[in-house]
Amino acid sequence: MTNAAALNDNMDIDTMEIQDDTRGLHYDENLLYEKERCDRPGVDLPPPEGTPLRTGFEARGDIGLSQVSEPQVVRHFVRLSTKNYSIDSGFFPLGSCTMKHNPRINEKNARIAGFAHIHPMQPESTVQGALAVMHDLQGWLAELTGLPGVCLTPAAGAHGELAGVMTIARAHELQGNTHKKVMLVPDSAHGTNPATAAMCGFDIRVIPTKETGRVTVEAFKEALGDGNDVAGMMVTNPNTCGLFETDIAEIVDLLHDAGGYFYCDGANFNALVGKIRPGDFGVDVMHLNLHKTFSTPHGGGGPGSGPICVAESLRPYIPSPLVLKEGDTYRLERDGERETQCGRLKGFQGQFGMHVRALSYMLSHGADGLKQVSEDAVLNANYIQASLKDDFHAPFEGPMMHEALFTEKYQKEHGVTTLDIAKGLIEYGMHPMTVYFPLVVNGAMLIEPTETEGKDAIDRFIDVMKKLAADARNGDVEKFHNYPQSAPTKRLDEVTAARQPKLRWSEA
Amino acid sequence: MSNIKYTEDHEWIKVDGDTAWIGITTYARHALGDLVYIELPETGRQIAKGDDFAVVESVKAASEIYTPVTGEIVEVNDNLQDNMDDLKEDIDTGWIVKVKMTDDSEASALMDKAAYDSFVEGLE
Numbered sequence: 001m002t003n004a005a006a007l008n009d010n011m012d013i014d015t016m017e018i019q020d021d022t023r024g025l026h027y028d029e030n031l032l033y034e035k036e037r038c039d040r041p042g043v044d045l046p047p048p049e050g051t052p053l054r055t056g057f058e059a060r061g062d063i064g065l066s067q068v069s070e071p072q073v074v075r076h077f078v079r080l081s082t083k084n085y086s087i088d089s090g091f092f093p094l095g096s097c098t099m100k101h102n103p104r105i106n107e108k109n110a111r112i113a114g115f116a117h118i119h120p121m122q123p124e125s126t127v128q129g130a131l132a133v134m135h136d137l138q139g140w141l142a143e144l145t146g147l148p149g150v151c152l153t154p155a156a157g158a159h160g161e162l163a164g165v166m167t168i169a170r171a172h173e174l175q176g177n178t179h180k181k182v183m184l185v186p187d188s189a190h191g192t193n194p195a196t197a198a199m200c201g202f203d204i205r206v207i208p209t210k211e212t213g214r215v216t217v218e219a220f221k222e223a224l225g226d227g228n229d230v231a232g233m234m235v236t237n238p239n240t241c242g243l244f245e246t247d248i249a250e251i252v253d254l255l256h257d258a259g260g261y262f263y264c265d266g267a268n269f270n271a272l273v274g275k276i277r278p279g280d281f282g283v284d285v286m287h288l289n290l291h292k293t294f295s296t297p298h299g300g301g302g303p304g305s306g307p308i309c310v311a312e313s314l315r316p317y318i319p320s321p322l323v324l325k326e327g328d329t330y331r332l333e334r335d336g337e338r339e340t341q342c343g344r345l346k347g348f349q350g351q352f353g354m355h356v357r358a359l360s361y362m363l364s365h366g367a368d369g370l371k372q373v374s375e376d377a378v379l380n381a382n383y384i385q386a387s388l389k390d391d392f393h394a395p396f397e398g399p400m401m402h403e404a405l406f407t408e409k410y411q412k413e414h415g416v417t418t419l420d421i422a423k424g425l426i427e428y429g430m431h432p433m434t435v436y437f438p439l440v441v442n443g444a445m446l447i448e449p450t451e452t453e454g455k456d457a458i459d460r461f462i463d464v465m466k467k468l469a470a471d472a473r474n475g476d477v478e479k480f481h482n483y484p485q486s487a488p489t490k491r492l493d494e495v496t497a498a499r500q501p502k503l504r505w506s507e508a
Numbered sequence: 509m510s511n512i513k514y515t516e517d518h519e520w521i522k523v524d525g526d527t528a529w530i531g532i533t534t535y536a537r538h539a540l541g542d543l544v545y546i547e548l549p550e551t552g553r554q555i556a557k558g559d560d561f562a563v564v565e566s567v568k569a570a571s572e573i574y575t576p577v578t579g580e581i582v583e584v585n586d587n588l589q590d591n592m593d594d595l596k597e598d599i600d601t602g603w604i605v606k607v608k609m610t611d612d613s614e615a616s617a618l619m620d621k622a623a624y625d626s627f628v629e630g631l632e
Contacts, residue, residue: 436568442539494567498544
């Protein structure tokens with residue numbers, strides 16, 4: 001290697017080619033560890049005098065950290081941020097995830113000093129405003145679900161499921177129903193449903209839904225049997241096929257007669273909010289995803305929050321602590337105050353910042369605004385379903401709730417799969433829909449536009465989907481298998497990534 | 509090939525005396541896509557008809573594999589762990605477990621090749 005090459009190892013001195021992949025405005029951004037280690041630290045402290053060093057390099061030796069300057073750090077993270085795709089950058093129709101716009105008024109309210117700069121161990125008398133927010137939120141959630149008992153602590157949807165099923169388990173335990181060991185779960189359920197039931201010690205009995213996409217009374221009766229061993233049922237309504245469970249009232253009557261509780265997965269509450277109260281169709285316990293229905297940031301943008309709401313009959317068993325109001329004073333339930341509770345799920349009181357944002361969302365929309373949320377969400381999904389029905393195979397007859405569902409059936413005849421279509425959407429600057437879920441449909445494409453997308457964005461999505469369908473019909477298969485070409489990393493090898501994952505950085 | 513039977517959950521079984529070899533069908537293999545992980549059971553485990561005894565994970569989803577017969581797992585094809593592409597409708601290399609059956613009428617009640625083929629056709 002010549003001296004010239006050593007001065008600049010970004011260039012191959014023989015071919016005069018630049019070695020890295022930075023082109024146009026796509027930066028080939030290495031990890032900070034991979035940057036050249038130089039003596040340009042972002043801080044400049046004088047060496048301590050008179051005392052031996054007990055920390056840092058002197059005590060621990062050289063641990064190989066890069067010493068980078070402030071402008072290098074700023075560029076590193078800004079460049080990484082430009083590689084991110086989020087709801088703030090474009091259309092994000094990820095089914096079952098409700099990627100709606102996060103209103104900035106929520107952020108403004110969450111940054112009010114009295115909410116942002118308090119500590120969970122402060123005396124209750126000094127955080128009355130924060131407790132009032134949580135108490136009001138409990139009230140809104142109780143009103144919207146028709147379920148009066150609300151626990152705000154679960155930190156995400158699956159955590160809420162755990163809280164809900166633990167509540168059911170605790171109720172059966174204290175009622176002496178040791179013979180009730182079975183949880184009924186339809187095969188279209190989110191995978192977290194049977195996983196949660198199994199974690200709580202229940203056996204899973206599957207209700208088949210493949211024929212119609214719904215739980216039918218006949219299929220339910222067969223799964224229920226005499227009902228003696230059935231502790232409960234976990235159903236998402238509307239379900240993961242985007243359909244409302246039309247027989248649910250009759251099914252829940254049968255379940256209740258057998259002494260079982262109805263857990264409703266609230267993942268799809270955006271289709272119902274403000275329109276119907278789940279308590280009215282027999283739900284005993286339900287979690288709500290504040291980060292979906294109530295617009296708090298998620299998917300890399302913020303923590304989740306999955307409060308549970310329960311019927312009066314299950315109220316004694318929900319996790320602690322609840323926020324209570326006595327006269328004009330708010331307080332947290334104390335340890336041991338309610339001995340029937342199923343336990344404590346989390347340190348402190350849950351994701352308080354999300355509680356502020358969710359309440360901000362509800363207050364800014366009002367009851368009438370929330371009703372319009374679900375109406376517009378359902379309208380948008382049905383618009384997509386109707387617009388694409390000739391280009392993509394719809395496995396079930398609508399009307400849909402807040403999600404459109406198609407399969408790869410027409411495209412597969414030409415050698416194009418759901419995965420290829422998802423990669424094609426990336427080529428056209430969009431986040432793909434949910435793929436290969438629900439499992440009851442082969443090559444599923446589950447599309448959730450949410451109510452916050454306008455007609456322009458949805459029409460562009462429809463146009464791109466129609467273009468991809470036309471390309472598939474014309475047999476341009478090779479192009480599909482190489483999508484995306486314009487994204488920074490092109491087509492990834494998902495099989496090798498899963499079989500031989502690199503989970504730890506190592507020096508090249 | 510008349511001693512090969514099929515299930516509605518897309519497993520094949522080969523009956524050899526009181527032993528059943530169990531694997532998954534070509535249809536199942538295509539539906540799964542590229543495999544990334546397989547969880548195999550321990551030898552000696554008792555399984556009842558309808559129990560899941562193994563899990564295969566693909567780039568699309570994780571799926572349980574169910575036994576159509578009751579009995580004891582007497583042999584496990586550990587070779588699949590490192591050679592996942594061998595998991596297919598191939599009697600010699602694609603079997604997952606061998607089960608010593610307690611009731612061979614369970615196996616004879618399953619579909620034969622022709623019945624299974626028309627069952628699969630009905631799914632499309």
